[in-house]
Each structure stands twice: as structure tokens, then as C-alpha cells.
Amino acid sequence: MESINFNVPPPKTEYCLLTFPLSRVLIVTINLPKKLNALTFPAHFELDEVFNWYNKEPELWVAIITGAGNKAFCVGQDLGSELASNEKDEDVITLKNFPTSGFAGLSRRVDCLKPIIAAVNGFAIGGGMEIVLACDIVVAAENSIFSLPEVKRGLAAVNGGLTRLVRFIGYQRACELTFTGQNISAKRCKELGLVNIIVPTYKDVIPATLEIASKIIENSPDAIKYSKQGILYSLESPSLTEAERKHFTSDIGKKFYSQDNFKEGILSFKEKRKPKWKNSKL
Numbered sequence: 001m002e003s004i005n006f007n008v009p010p011p012k013t014e015y016c017l018l019t020f021p022l023s024r025v026l027i028v029t030i031n032l033p034k035k036l037n038a039l040t041f042p043a044h045f046e047l048d049e050v051f052n053w054y055n056k057e058p059e060l061w062v063a064i065i066t067g068a069g070n071k072a073f074c075v076g077q078d079l080g081s082e083l084a085s086n087e088k089d090e091d092v093i094t095l096k097n098f099p100t101s102g103f104a105g106l107s108r109r110v111d112c113l114k115p116i117i118a119a120v121n122g123f124a125i126g127g128g129m130e131i132v133l134a135c136d137i138v139v140a141a142e143n144s145i146f147s148l149p150e151v152k153r154g155l156a157a158v159n160g161g162l163t164r165l166v167r168f169i170g171y172q173r174a175c176e177l178t179f180t181g182q183n184i185s186a187k188r189c190k191e192l193g194l195v196n197i198i199v200p201t202y203k204d205v206i207p208a209t210l211e212i213a214s215k216i217i218e219n220s221p222d223a224i225k226y227s228k229q230g231i232l233y234s235l236e237s238p239s240l241t242e243a244e245r246k247h248f249t250s251d252i253g254k255k256f257y258s259q260d261n262f263k264e265g266i267l268s269f270k271e272k273r274k275p276k277w278k279n280s281k282l
Contacts, residue, residue, distance in 0.1 A: 011053055015043035017068070018050065023062040025213045026054055027119075027206070030104070033069030036123060038078035039083050039099050039104060048105030054193045055112045058279035061221050062213040065106070065131065066119035070202045073118070073144070074104070076126025079153075084093045098159065103127040107160040110232070113225040113252075113282075115216055119209040120144045120186070120195075121202035130161035133168065136228065139209045140186040141202045146194070149181035167235055168193060221280040222261040226252050252282050 010018050017029040028050055030037040039047075067073040100106030106116065107130040116231050118124075118135035124146045132138055132146065148157045148165070156162070157178070166174040169192045177184065189195040199208045216224065230247040237243035247253060256262060260278050268275035 006057055006059050007021045011049045013046055014044050024217045026060050026063045028065045031067050031068045035078055036072035036075040037067040037251055038075050040078045045099050048099035048101045051105045062115045064117045064119050064209045064210050067121055072123040073120045074125050074128030076128050078126055089239050103159040106131050113228045117209045119205040121205045126150055130159050133161050133164040139197045139205055140195045142186055142198050143199055144186040145183045146189050147183045152181045220261045220265055220277050222259050222282050225280055225282050226256050255282060
């Protein structure tokens with residue numbers, strides 16, 4: 001466990017665990033294994049606060065999200081608890097009860113330019129799959145199961161999952177998965193481009209994600225941010241030309257070439273040495 005001098009202390013948590021296995025790397029573990037890491041509304045707001053903190057904390061460059069236990073990453077909303085505590089069933093499913101950043105503070109988040117890796121250690125169902133779709137890189141155990149089964153309960157995946165899914169895998173494939181609510185394997189998700197790496201068991205998921213994170217933090221955090229911004233613009237803009245225009249003229253684009261890390265990258269290349277990156281100020 002690394003000791004890190006944060007600018008702002010991490011938020012106190014009840015529903016998740018925060019650990020720092022490497023310098024500049026945060027692991028967020030949804031810690032509700034008895035409920036297969038299903039989330040209540042307070043848990044969503046707690047995770048929103050955690051990822052708001054991660055986004056602003058310059059000492060952290062990469063985040064990993066996973067689930068506690070050996071069965072589930074996250075099986076979505078804890079409907080049982082919510083139905084028991086609400087007089088009106090419709091109160092359980094309305095977006096007004098979620099943070100603006102969506103399910104787990106991630107599924108509708110659009111302001112984070114730092115990498116977020118999903119370490120899927122089992123079932124990623126409903127909102128759990130929406131978390132996966134919102135992450136930048138996905139590592140999954142071979143026995144992991146994914147699905148958007150909302151239609152089986154008269155619901156819809158309105159927390160960002162549908163819009164991301166159709167852009168990632170295409171219209172007909174998205175329709176098939178959404179209309180049937182069927183389970184799909186990690187292998188099939190990898191074929192569809194929704195999973196980057198498959199590992200043998202849940203025990204292998206965190207080591208594999210940490211290997212990726214260690215490679216990311218070797219690079220300029222400014223360059224990572226600026227690159228992710230360009231990728232996101234390409235998803236959200238109606239044309240490549242528009243995406244490129246937004247990327248080049250963004251506030252980050254205007255500041256990028258004057259930053260210490262840009263200068264360090266050029267200087268280290270000239271001096272044939274390993275660059276010494278600083279925390280991003282972008």
C-alpha cells in the first residue's frame with residue numbers, strides 16, 4: 001500500500017473501500033458482497049463523491065473500480081431494499097434519485113479525463129454493466145456474465161448504458177442485447193469490443209488491471225488527459241471534422257503545449273533519458 005500526500009483527503013466511505021496499491025493509482029471496491037454489490041441510492045451518491053474527488057486530486061492518475069467477493073462486480077440497483085423503503089414503486093426507478101453522474105457516479109459522467117479501468121470479477125448486470133460501459137478499459141474474469149436485463153422487469157437502462165452501447169457495438173447488436181435482456185459471456189463481450197482482456201479467475205483481475213495502470217502512469221498525465229478528451233469528442237460529435245475542431249480549440253488544447261510535461265517530454269527525448277512527469281495542471 002502506497003502512502004500518498006493528497007491535496008484533499010479522500011472522502012469517508014460506507015459502501016466502498018478506497019485503496020492505493022501503487023503511487024498515483026486508486027482502487028474503488030464496491031463493498032456490498034452479501035448483496036452481490038447491488039447499490040442503493042446513498043451508495044450512488046457516495047461513489048459520485050469518490051469520483052469527483054479522484055477527478056480533482058492531482059496525485060491520482062488512474063482509477064480502478066471492482067466489486068468485493070468472488071461472485072459479482074455489481075448486479076445493478078438494490079431493488080429489494082428500495083421497494084421496501086418507498087411507498088411508491090415509481091420512486092425507485094426515476095433518474096431524479098441518482099446523482100447527475102449516473103449509476104455509481106460513473107454511467108453518465110462526462111467530465112473525467114483521467115483513465116478509469118473496470119476490473120470485472122463476476123456478474124455485471126443492469127447498472128453494473130452500465131458502469132462497465134462507462135469505463136475506458138475493461139478487464140474481466142473468464143466466468144463473468146454481462147447483461148442489461150431491465151426489460152424483464154418493465155424497466156429500461158436509462159443511466160447512459162443504451163446510448164453508449166449502440167455507439168460501441170452498432171444498432172442491431174445493441175437492439176438484440178437490449179430487447180432480449182440475455183446474458184452474454186466475457187468471451188462474447190471481448191468479441192464485441194466491450195472487454196479488452198480476459199483473465200482466468202476473479203483472483204487475476206486486479207493484478208491484470210494494475211499491470212495496465214502501471215503502464216499508464218509511466219506516461220504524461222497531460223497527454224493522457226488530452227488524448228482521452230479527443231477520443232470522447234469523437235464519440236459525442238456528429239462528424240470527425242467537428243470532433244477535431246473541438247479537440248484543437250478546447251481549453252486543454254490551448255494550454256497543452258505550454259505545460260511543463262510537454263516541455264519535459266521533448267527535453268527527455270533530446271537528452272535520451274526517461275522523462276520525469278509532474279502532476280497535471282490541466
